[in-house]
Amino acid sequence: MSQTLRSDKDEIREEFSSAMSAMYRREVPAYGALIDLVKGVNAVRLAKDRDLNDELAATDGLARISEERHGAIRLGSAAELSMMRRIFAVMGMYPVGYYDLSVTGIPVHSTAFRPTSKAALAYNPFRVFTSLLRLDLIADERLRDEAKQAIANRNIFTENAIMLVKKAEKNDHLDKADATRFVTEVTETFKWHAKAQVSLDLYNRLHDAHRLIADIVSFKGPHINHLTPRTLDIDVVQELMPERNITPKAVIEGPPKRQCPILLRQTSFKALEEQVEFTQSSNSTIEEQAVMGTHTARFGEIEQRGVALTPKGHALYDELLTKTRDQILPAADGSNAAEYNQKLAKTFAAFPDDWDELRQQELAYFSYSLTKAGENANNIGDMRPSSLINNGLIRFDPITYEDFLHVSAAGIFQSNLGDNQAKAIAGDANQPMFELELGAQVIDQFAEYDNIQQASLTDCLDKLGKS
Numbered sequence: 048m049s050q051t052l053r054s055d056k057d058e059i060r061e062e063f064s065s066a067m068s069a070m071y072r073r074e075v076p077a078y079g080a081l082i083d084l085v086k087g088v089n090a091v092r093l094a095k096d097r098d099l100n101d102e103l104a105a106t107d108g109l110a111r112i113s114e115e116r117h118g119a120i121r122l123g124s125a126a127e128l129s130m131m132r133r134i135f136a137v138m139g140m141y142p143v144g145y146y147d148l149s150v151t152g153i154p155v156h157s158t159a160f161r162p163t164s165k166a167a168l169a170y171n172p173f174r175v176f177t178s179l180l181r182l183d184l185i186a187d188e189r190l191r192d193e194a195k196q197a198i199a200n201r202n203i204f205t206e207n208a209i210m211l212v213k214k215a216e217k218n219d220h221l222d223k224a225d226a227t228r229f230v231t232e233v234t235e236t237f238k239w240h241a242k243a244q245v246s247l248d249l250y251n252r253l254h255d256a257h258r259l260i261a262d263i264v265s266f267k268g269p270h271i272n273h274l275t276p277r278t279l280d281i282d283v284v285q286e287l288m289p290e291r292n293i294t295p296k297a298v299i300e301g302p303p304k305r306q307c308p309i310l311l312r313q314t315s316f317k318a319l320e321e322q323v324e325f326t327q328s329s330n331s332t333i334e335e336q337a338v339m340g341t342h343t344a345r346f347g348e349i350e351q352r353g354v355a356l357t358p359k360g361h362a363l364y365d366e367l368l369t370k371t372r373d374q375i376l377p378a379a380d381g382s383n384a385a386e387y388n389q390k391l392a393k394t395f396a397a398f399p400d401d402w403d404e405l406r407q408q409e410l411a412y413f414s415y416s417l418t419k420a421g422e423n424a425n426n427i428g429d430m431r432p433s434s435l436i437n438n439g440l441i442r443f444d445p446i447t448y449e450d451f452l453h454v455s456a457a458g459i460f461q462s463n464l465g466d467n468q469a470k471a472i473a474g475d476a477n478q479p480m481f482e483l484e485l486g487a488q489v490i491d492q493f494a495e496y497d498n499i500q501q502a503s504l505t506d507c508l509d510k511l512g513k514s
């Protein structure tokens with residue numbers, strides 16, 4: 048029973064991920080160009096790199112690569128967030144992690160909805176970084192009330208979507224026809240609206256408080272603001288982007304280029320400036336023509352994913368990144384990009400760059416599986432896992448990082464805010480408030496990786512024990 052249920056959710060998630068991609072391709076042509084570029088680079092890389100091929104095959108990661116992506120949305124209220132949680136649950140996507148962006152001057156806090164089990168991730172790992180506006184961080188009381196009112200007046204979900212969520216929750220299942228209808232209805236929520244739900248005057252005041260507040264409050268829905276394919280070689284894609292008339296950010300966010308990729312490296316291209324029709328001010332008495340303006344919201348991004356780090360590894364990553372950024376911050380115009388990359392690489396020399404060392408020092412998570420020799424082995428006695436590895440009976444492969452990075456996420460937000468927009472918003476992390484708004488607790492990412500690692504090792508030892 049639970050097997051069929053799981054695959055239900057997986058199929059809905061896959062259908063949804065494709066529908067979003069098709070929609071974004073229509074809405075933002077540069078995204079289509081980027082997808083084509085990434086596909087080409089991935090194919091070349093896989094053809095050249097046998098080890099990478101083997102590693103992806105061993106962790107069930109090969110099939111998912113070309114379909115893999117994440118998106119991001121920003122919501123306005125607890126009601127929107129908790130309904131979104133219920134919608135994602137129908138697709139087998141659950142809130143993992145808490146990201147406090149207020150520390151970087153952005154008035155939101157966030158989670159990532161994604162599948163969690165090894166099988167579901169291998170099937171389709173689609174994730175959506177989901178942020179919630181923190182009205183409590185808007186200083187101006189009148190503006191805060193106007194923003195709250197505008198959010199309260201909108202309904203970002205279709206009636207059918209809500210009806211189908213309730214049906215799925217009740218029966219723990221959606222049949223094929225309902226599943227397809229569900230995907231169509233839910234996709235509506237993510238589409239772009241060229242008509243704002245506020246006046247240009249209110250938009251401008253929201254925008255003055257923070258550009259992101261205007262983006263969240265001004266529209267009838269939480270348009271998907273980017274969709275990010277996964278590349279197997281981000282340095283090559285970054286280099287080739289200008290040839291396709293896409294201008295990337297000056298530097299790649301995250302760790303430097305390494306033999307053993309860790310966590311996540313990302314780069315993005317600037318948001319589009321789009322025409323928007325605003326409502327007439329409520330106090331205007333004469334019939335005005337539509338008030339036209341512009342808004343920058345939607346951008347493109349690519350990422351390369353590496354191994355998930357343990358808390359110890361994550362702490363080392365944070366330490367080295369802070370150390371780098373204490374010495375140099377990448378300039379938006381790219382003028383110090385080479386120097387930044389050099390400093391970053393130099394500082395990160397302190398992070399072991401060898402799979403076995405990363406494993407032995409417990410800096411990263413690995414998935415264990417039997418080698419051919421392991422499958423044929425008998426009488427292994429009471430060998431310890433390390434000897435089983437040394438004797439070639441068990442192999443280990445990096446577990447892909449499925450989550451996001453705080454500093455990188457902040458950088459991505461900024462890339463779409465113009466370069467000097469980092470206004471100081473005093474804030475503090477408030478995970479309990481977020482969980483109250485979400486209507487659930489967020490899942491601890493480390494526990495998830497640890498479970499997958501443990502289960503793979505136990506599985507190997509069981510199989511060896513039986514032979």
Ligand code: OOG
Pocket residue numbers: 118119120121176178272313348451452455456457459460
């Ligand atoms: C989300 C930014 C976070 C990432 O890849 O780190 C993100 C946003 O701009 O709404 O998507």
Ligand code: NI
Pocket residue numbers: 117118119176273275348459
């Ligand atoms: Ni992103």
